[in-house]
């Protein structure tokens with residue numbers, strides 16, 4: 001994965017559980033129009049099923065929306081320290097510069 005916070009690659013352990021029902025039918029092409037993604041129809045005469053596409057899809061579904069370096073054993077961020085330092089600097093600069101859009105509204109902020 002590429003970390004959303006620091007942009008550096010890292011390994012993420014994935015775990016998830018999916019069920020796929022495979023039904024043996026006489027006419028699988030006609031049955032597939034049911035559009036249920038959890039059910040796959042194959043011909044009764046079929047002896048093999050290629051699960052590569054399922055595995056690929058399940059892996060993609062198990063990847064979380066937000067991908068951030070996990071903390072290390074000491075509870076410290078696993079992100080690139082140089083990037084963290086830069087982000088912290090940018091945050092401090094952002095705090096100092098108040099957006100002129102909000103000028104005049106500041107007096108209401110603490111109410």
Ligand SMILES: [Zn+2]
Pocket residue numbers: 003004005006007008068069078079080
């Ligand atoms: Zn990171």
